[in-house]
Amino acid sequence: MTRPKQALAHSASSAEAAPGTPPGAARGARGRGTPAGAVSWRSRLYRWDMKASPYAFVSPFFVLFAAFTLVPLLYTAWYSLHHVQLSALDHQTWAGLDNYRNLWSSDFFWNALRNTLTIGVISTVPQLLAALGLAHLLNYRLRGSTVWRVVMLTPYATSVAAATLVFTLLYSWDGGMVNWLLHFLGFGPVNWRESDWGSQFAVSSIVIWRWTGYNALIYLAAMQAIPTDLYESAAIDGANRWQQFRHVTVPQLRPTILFTVVVSTIGATQLFGEPLLFGGVSGSKGGSEHQYQTLGLYMYDQGWIIGNLGKASAIAWSMFLILLVIAAINLLLTRRLRKSR
Amino acid sequence: MRTSIRRSQRLMALAAVAALTTGLLAGCAKDSDDDASDGSGGGNGSGKGKITLTIGTFGVFGYKQAGLYDEYMKLHPDISIKENVTTRTDVYWPKVLTRLQAGSGTDDIEAIEIGNITEAVQTQADKFVDLGKEVDKSQWLDWKNAQATTKDGKLIGLGTDIGPMAVCYRKDLFQQAGLPTDRTELAQMWKGDWSKYVDVGKQYMKKAPKGTKFVDSASSVYNAAVGGASERYYDKDGNVVWDRSAGVKKAWDAAMTVATSDMSAKLKQFDPTWDQGFANGTFASVACPAWMIGYIEQKSGDSGKGKWDVAAAPAASNWGGSFLGVPTATRHQKEAVALAKWLTAPEQQAKVFAKQASFPSTPSVYTKLKPQADTTAYFSGAPLTQIFSDSAKTIPSQPLGAKDKPIDNAISDVGILQVEQKGKSPAQGWDAARNEIKDVLGQ
Numbered sequence: 001m002t003r004p005k006q007a008l009a010h011s012a013s014s015a016e017a018a019p020g021t022p023p024g025a026a027r028g029a030r031g032r033g034t035p036a037g038a039v040s041w042r043s044r045l046y047r048w049d050m051k052a053s054p055y056a057f058v059s060p061f062f063v064l065f066a067a068f069t070l071v072p073l074l075y076t077a078w079y080s081l082h083h084v085q086l087s088a089l090d091h092q093t094w095a096g097l098d099n100y101r102n103l104w105s106s107d108f109f110w111n112a113l114r115n116t117l118t119i120g121v122i123s124t125v126p127q128l129l130a131a132l133g134l135a136h137l138l139n140y141r142l143r144g145s146t147v148w149r150v151v152m153l154t155p156y157a158t159s160v161a162a163a164t165l166v167f168t169l170l171y172s173w174d175g176g177m178v179n180w181l182l183h184f185l186g187f188g189p190v191n192w193r194e195s196d197w198g199s200q201f202a203v204s205s206i207v208i209w210r211w212t213g214y215n216a217l218i219y220l221a222a223m224q225a226i227p228t229d230l231y232e233s234a235a236i237d238g239a240n241r242w243q244q245f246r247h248v249t250v251p252q253l254r255p256t257i258l259f260t261v262v263v264s265t266i267g268a269t270q271l272f273g274e275p276l277l278f279g280g281v282s283g284s285k286g287g288s289e290h291q292y293q294t295l296g297l298y299m300y301d302q303g304w305i306i307g308n309l310g311k312a313s314a315i316a317w318s319m320f321l322i323l324l325v326i327a328a329i330n331l332l333l334t335r336r337l338r339k340s341r
Numbered sequence: 342m343r344t345s346i347r348r349s350q351r352l353m354a355l356a357a358v359a360a361l362t363t364g365l366l367a368g369c370a371k372d373s374d375d376d377a378s379d380g381s382g383g384g385n386g387s388g389k390g391k392i393t394l395t396i397g398t399f400g401v402f403g404y405k406q407a408g409l410y411d412e413y414m415k416l417h418p419d420i421s422i423k424e425n426v427t428t429r430t431d432v433y434w435p436k437v438l439t440r441l442q443a444g445s446g447t448d449d450i451e452a453i454e455i456g457n458i459t460e461a462v463q464t465q466a467d468k469f470v471d472l473g474k475e476v477d478k479s480q481w482l483d484w485k486n487a488q489a490t491t492k493d494g495k496l497i498g499l500g501t502d503i504g505p506m507a508v509c510y511r512k513d514l515f516q517q518a519g520l521p522t523d524r525t526e527l528a529q530m531w532k533g534d535w536s537k538y539v540d541v542g543k544q545y546m547k548k549a550p551k552g553t554k555f556v557d558s559a560s561s562v563y564n565a566a567v568g569g570a571s572e573r574y575y576d577k578d579g580n581v582v583w584d585r586s587a588g589v590k591k592a593w594d595a596a597m598t599v600a601t602s603d604m605s606a607k608l609k610q611f612d613p614t615w616d617q618g619f620a621n622g623t624f625a626s627v628a629c630p631a632w633m634i635g636y637i638e639q640k641s642g643d644s645g646k647g648k649w650d651v652a653a654a655p656a657a658s659n660w661g662g663s664f665l666g667v668p669t670a671t672r673h674q675k676e677a678v679a680l681a682k683w684l685t686a687p688e689q690q691a692k693v694f695a696k697q698a699s700f701p702s703t704p705s706v707y708t709k710l711k712p713q714a715d716t717t718a719y720f721s722g723a724p725l726t727q728i729f730s731d732s733a734k735t736i737p738s739q740p741l742g743a744k745d746k747p748i749d750n751a752i753s754d755v756g757i758l759q760v761e762q763k764g765k766s767p768a769q770g771w772d773a774a775r776n777e778i779k780d781v782l783g784q
Binding site: 087165194 | 431623750755762780783
């Protein structure tokens with residue numbers, strides 16, 4: 001414990017021993033306790049350095065954050081209160097809450113919200129369950145375990161565009177492999193892109209395929225941190241593997257599960273690339289009846305295809321508010337969980 | 342215990358590395374997908390006195406393929422040309438719009454698609470150089486110039502190609518279905534109205550070869566029919582009249598007959614499955630503008646050689662076409678205008694036609710056009726030039742509006758698609774299109 005302090009003191013003295021060195025990174029790391037004394041130019045510089053340098057060091061992140069996140073965020077809020085067309089960005093007329101009222105009474109918005117929720121559930125729940133199961137299997141001593149782990153991660157490493165293109169062909173109405181399989185099993189063909197549930201299922205399956213391995217890997221990492229003696233004592237108590245999984249693994253994974261749930265929920269709320277590419281040429285419509293148009297797609301369609309930037313901004317902010325609500329619910333749940341422990 | 346923690350750390354590191362790499366890869370993939378080479382634009386001069394002109398295009402314009410850039414650079418050794426291609430117009434156009442308004446980042450020449458030209462004319466006219474004074478306007482078809490001309494007579498874009506319509510059909514399938522295969526005979530059968538073409542489809546379906554349909558989709562019939570109406574979504578004064586327009590109603594009715602009968606292969610144009618349809622010969626005809634000729638030849642492949650033929654369309658109509666505009670923000674206005682002028686001049690348009698059958702908007706070359714011998718042979722020796730130029734000369738001038746494209750999407754991709762693929766009634770489809778258009782227009 002004492003070593004770091006000594007090292008610090010050492011570096012400090014060495015810096016003082018070399019006057020004229022410009023204020024730099026080494027000085028910022030110095031401890032407190034400047035000697036009080038005459039306020040010379042150098043000590044003033046030194047004190048200024050002490051106070052300002054840390055801010056200077058962390059500033060790159062905040063400058064970038066402000067330029068590329070905060071300003072656009074606030075600007076979008078400003079846009080959402082105006083009528084703005086993509087073709088006339090400088091010509092904004094005050095709209096008040098018109099855009100939001102418009103959304104509130106728009107079937108398209110509620111439809112998109114509903115789709116986002118249903119696709120979110122159909123994609124997230126099986127995805128996390130499958131990931132948990134796969135992680136459990138991978139946690140056993142396996143021959144070539146690294147190979148399996150890499151294989152699990154391959155879908156995640158594939159680009160959305162490539163994956164979706166393949167899935168679109170698999171799900172194509174005539175000549176697609178899925179319908180061929182269904183035919184083989186004695187079912188009629190499904191118009192995957194235009195049917196209500198079929199299209200949502202198809203989009204979800206792309207999400208599941210891409211993200212299951214990633215989540216499995218996170219679970220696996222957490223599983224390997226569970227002390228083995230817990231399993232040993234459970235085994236001594238006569239618990240079989242399933243009971244061990246239910247009563248040891250899952251409770252120990254609770255924080256990890258919560259983390260993946262939150263991350264997947266955020267991902268599901270912003271779902272965009274998969275349905276857009278799945279839809280092909282007019283993908284931003286999300287099907288002829290908007291049966292798989294998510295909020296992200298609706299925003300894109302309004303903003304970039306149709307050119308109603310004001311309304312698109314209002315959709316963006318609505319999505320943001322929805323995420324805040326989800327975050328709040330998550331916070332409550334976490335507290336509840338902690339208390340119950 | 343200790344080893345397990347270390348292993349888990351290693352796993353986490355693996356995950357992190359994987360995440361980072363895929364992020365990078367995905368970034369690359371996306372870039373190459375959207376912007377083949379999205380340069381800084383603005384036309385940076387490089388070297389001593391050498392000017393680099395950038396030209397922003399979408400899809401395949403064929404200038405590079407026809408060797409026009411090389412030719413121009415040879416003629417003007419002080420100029421070098423760089424083309425920034427974006428594959429999809431719906432990605433290309435928003436980018437151009439924002440850059441035009443920012444006054445920076447535009448290319449020295451920007452291509453404008455017909456679906457966006459009215460928006461450009463009505464909202465961006467002051468961002469483009471008036472090319473009317475630079476060229477002899479009589480070189481172009483009147484209706485082509487009209488599309489790029491503002492109310493006060495400013496010409497913001499020079500016409501490149503146009504899309505005069507014909508009907509491409511499979512002779513072998515027509516014959517099996519007991520229909521005539523001669524192109525003039527067929528043209529006579531459906532002459533005058535697209536609904537007559539649909540009637541031929543009914544006849545085809547009575548004896549259709551197994552696994553084939555008459556036409557690729559209902560919206561292709563709609564599109565062809567509405568492209569020849571003298572009025573569609575806007576009237577001359579810029580009012581939205583889509584639900585009162587006779588042209589739309591007629592085209593809609595023809596499309597509804599297709600959608601509610603069995604004659605459509607129910608494909609969506611430009612989907613991979615549509616391409617497969619060409620390859621497998623699952624539909625016997627398609628309304629084809631001139632630029633689709635090359636597409637059909639490519640997608641149908643060797644199996645379709647000599648089986649396709651081209652007949653005159655029931656009525657003259659236009660689908661597609663583009664313009665070249667010069668943004669005022671360019672630093673090399675004089676050079677950019679000269680290049681745009683040269684690229685759209687009749688001789689150059691003829692060269693592009695010879696390469697990839699993009700049909701010129703300058704009628705003076707119509708008698709001199711030479712399609713590739715291969716292409717003519719592929720389409721059973723059909724007189725392509727004559728069919729398309731006859732159509733081009735009789736296309737009516739159609740008033741377009743700023744939201745033409747979204748309205749068109751709403752009718753095709755929502756209204757017609759619901760009837761064709763989801764079994765809705767035509768009335769339900771019309772209502773769905775109406776709601777969609779309300780949303781588009783922000784009412």
